[in-house]
Amino acid sequence: MIIITIILIVVMGLLTMGAISTIVQQAMTQQLEEQGLTYSRMAADNVANPLLDGNILNVQRTIENLLQTGSGISYVYVIDNDGKVAAHTFSGGFPSNLTNINVLEPSQVTSTMLLNVQSQGLIRDVGVRILEGLNAEIHIGFSHNSIMQWIYNVRKLMLSLTLYGVLLGSVAALVLSTLITKPLKKLAAHALRLGKGDLEEDILIRGKDEIVELAHCLNRMRKDLFSGMQKLRQSEESNRTLLEAISAAGEGIAVFQDNGSHKYVMKFVNEQYENLTGYTKDELLEMEVNKIVRTESREQVEEVWNRYHQGLKLPKQIEISINRKDGSKLYVEASYCNITYEGNQAIICINRDITEKKKTSLEIIRKNRELAALNxxxxxxxxxxxxxxxxxxxxxxxxxxxxxxxGWIFVYNERENETEIELMCHIGIEQEEASAQTMQFQECGHFSRSNSSSVQLHSSLGTACPIKQLNLPDGTKALNHVYVPLTYKGRVLGVLNIIGSDTEFFTKEDLNLLNPIGMQLGVAIENAELWVELNKKEMLRKQLLNKVITAQEEERKRISRELHDESSQSIAALGVGLKTAIEIMSIDKKYALTILEELKNNTSMILKELHHIIYDLRPSLIDDLGLLPAIRWYVESRLGFTGIEPHVSFIGNPIRLPDEIEITIFRIVQESITNAIKYSHAENVYLGLEFEHNALVVYIEDDGVGFSVEGTLNQNDGKGSFGLLGMRERAELIGGEINIQSVANMGTRISLKLNLPDLEEESYEENQNLLGR
Structure with a gap:
């Protein structure tokens, strides 16, 4: 009997100790995990926006505030999207191996792991993904020391009681076996109640024996457990403090619960939520969520509650619109999370006002659409x-x-004080219909003025309107019509007409977009007209310059003729007279003869110079034989007395060119040779004409000292550059292009490229001796 009693006491004590330890450990561990997940989710929502904005300082302050206000928190750290530690609360530096422990998998949102930290004992690390789709995480470490200490005390107490019971049972087993059995059963029943969480009543056993003492010990244990539960409840109060800390960040917070009939009402709101909605706290509490959520967002909110009831993950962030008390519309960014509030499951919703951001976003979208269309x-x-x-x-x-x-476009043409209307293009309707609509539009009574400078919409076309009768490409009927004036500096240059059907309506954004389009097309029309006018003026300018050049050359012909017919004859007569004077001189004939001979020589020189002037003004070879013989004669005659060796070549099949082109080419060659004689100090000058298919290339090249082309052309006083500029202007007048290249001590090359029309070729057969020299 004694052995049986001892065995029973030992077994009951161990069972009681194991049951109570397990129940206490499970209850406190579960409570700690729920508390940890609640803390972590709220902390994740609180640091999400600062982390995305890159405000690490705000993240650091938030987790430090959490460490100070939270119960049993050992550390907090945040990992950013790149897997790096963004903020932590370790005073001695962040442990290097901690980021490799309890890492969230891509499919995980939360994860918990029990860690054994040397300096702090057992720590339950709770990791939560900050935002879905990102790698950012927040980890909070909750100490297990209090739980382990409670379990250790319970086990120690139970072990002590068990040993004490064994000793007492060994002495008085025979006497007290009957008395012990009943109290032990009562103790076992009470232990089961403790395991189920019933901590309200003490064990009432009368007497002064060991069973009563054991009951007192269990009562003390119950009180200790009750005290621990009270602390856990106090931690829930600290959750409220945490919510208030989040509120201090300026975000509205509301807690919703199901009132039992699937109507979700508010159980808690902060001051910021009152400010967002315009309601008072008393008005908001017990208010149904659908009363404040706008119709277009109710489906999103219903989805949140459906996922909540199905045990699915709640959306971390959605955009919804709510009604303020004054009826105005408010856009908020809502974040949802499961929590336990006052012992019941609930949803906490953190709201951020994004009304201005939303309006700005919509305006940016509108502007981007407008800019894209204009682009x-x-x-x-x-x-x-x-x-x-x-x-x-x-x-x-x-x-x-x-x-x-x-649609179609017509423009107004001002001609001789009259305005003519011209159809420019049409799409989706036949040309006859577009022309008819253009004419009828001028008398249309649906618009205030046909030349109004504002966009006008007629959305209900009457049966009498001719546009109403039009069939669109998809078979539908025209239902609405937009008039878009094409304006430039207040003038209506034309009209853009667009037709819509019963399935194509014009939105406000369309009308806003068509206004700048009309102005842009007005500028384009004005530019096109200016371009036409500019081309006309350019043609007139070229014709005028050609006339000037022709007149100039005619004048040079006249001067050349006069010098040849008059001045040279006079000088020749002077020579004859001087020769006669020599013959009749009787005084100092030797000296007189010498002087007169010199005069005669001078007269010959004058005559030669006059001939040079005559040919410079207008070489007769151009008129008599053409451009090529004239150029060959001019180059060889001009360089013959300078010591510069001329090299002239003609390549291709030469043709006769219009007079103005041949004269211009000759003048460019003339200016180039003159510059080579004056400035190049060259030993050789190379000149060539290359006749290609519908093109001519003329080049003049020397091996002289060269010069700075850019510097010469950019001289402020213009000296030294008039000849080069003149060559360029002459080339442009005949549609050619001058290219001037020069390198110091390596010579100069001037080339003229001229595109020629299809000209009738003229042979130079009678001048082959000139071409072949």
Whole structure:
């Protein structure tokens, strides 16, 4: 009996100790895990926005505040999206191997792990992903020391009681076996109640024996457990403090619970949430969520509650719209998380006002659409100077951008104080219909003025309106019509007309977009007209310059003729007279003869110079034999007395060119040879004409000292550059291009490239001796 009693006492004590230890450990561990997840999720929501904004200082302050206000927290650290530690609360530096422990897998949102830290004992590390889709994590370490200490005390107490019971049972087993059995059963029943969490009542056993003492010990243990539960409840109060800390960051917080009939009401709101909604706290508490959520966002909120009831992960962040008390619309960014509030499951919603951000975003989208449309329009009309082709490309692009099928454009032409209307392009309707609509539009009574400078929409076309009768490409009928004036500096240069069907409506954004499009097309029309006018003026300028050159050359012909017919004859007569004077001289004939001979020589020199002037003004060889013999004669005659060796070559099949072109080429050669004689100090000058298919290349090259082309052309006083500029102007007048290249001590090369039309070739057969020299 004694042995049985001892065995029973030992077994009951061990069972009681094991059951109580396990139950206490499970209860406190579960409570600690729930508390850890709640802390971690709220902390993750609190640091999400600062972390995304790169505000690490705000993240650090938040986790330090959490460490100070939270119960049983040993450390907090945050890992950013790159896997690096962004902030932590370790005063002695962050442990290097901690980031490799309890790492969240890509599919995980939360993870817990029990760690054994040498300096702090057992720590439960709770990791939570800050935002879904990112690698950023927050980890909070909760100490297990209090739990282990409680379990250790319970086990120690139970072991002590068990040993004490064994000793007492060994002495009084025979006497007290009956008395012990009943109290032990009562103790066992009470232990089971403790295991189920019933900590409200003490064990009432009368007497002064060891069983009573054991009951007192269990009662003390119950009180200790009750005290621990009270501390856990106090930690829930600290959650409220944490919520208030989050509120201090300026975000509205509301806690929702199901009231039992699937109507979700508010159980807690902070001051910031009151400010967001305009309601007071008393008005918000017990208010149904659908009363404040706008219709367009209710489906999103219902999805949150459905996921909550199904035990699925809640969306971390969604954009919803709510109604303020004054009826105004408010956009908020809502973050949801499961929590336990006042002993019941609930959802906490953290709200951030993004109304201004949303409005700005919508405005940016509108502006981007407008800019994209204008950019596409610019691409379509850029480089186009043909007005009809440009407007056709523009109309096609505009219809594509705003999603319509048909339209046409006409312009106003001012001619002799009268305004004519010209149809430029049409898409989606036949040309006859577009022409008819253009004419009828001027008398249309649906618009205030046909030349109004503002965009006008007629959305309900009457049966009498001719546009109403039009069939669109998809078979639908025209239902609405937009008038878009094409304006430039207040003048309406034309009209863009766009038609919509019963499935194609014009939005406010479309009308806002068409206004700058009309102005852009107005500028394009004005530019195209200016381009046409500029071309006309350019043609007139060229014609005028050709006339000037022709008149100049005619004048040179006249001067050349006069010098040849008059001045040279006079000088020749002077020579004859002087010769006669020599013959009749009787005084100092030797001296007189010497003087007169010198005069005669001078007269011959004068005559030669006059001939040079005559040929410089207008070489007769150009008229008599053509350009090539004239150039060969001029180069060889001019360089013959300078010591510079001329090299003249003609390549290809020479043809006669128009007079103004031959004269211009000769003058360019003349100026180049003159510059070579004056400045080059060259030993050789090379001149060539290369006749290609519909092109001519003329080059003059020397092996002289060279010069700075850019420096000469950019001289402020213009000295030394007039000849070069003159050559360029002459070349431009005949449609050619001058290229001047020069390198110091390596010579100069001047080349003229001229594109020639299909000219009738003239042979130089009678001058082959000149070409072949």
């Amino acid at each position: 596409e329009l610019s691409k379509a009309i850029s480089g186009q100077m043909n007005l009809k082709e440009m407007l056709n490309e523009a109309l096609y692009t505009i219809l594509q951008v705003i999603g319509k099928q048909a």
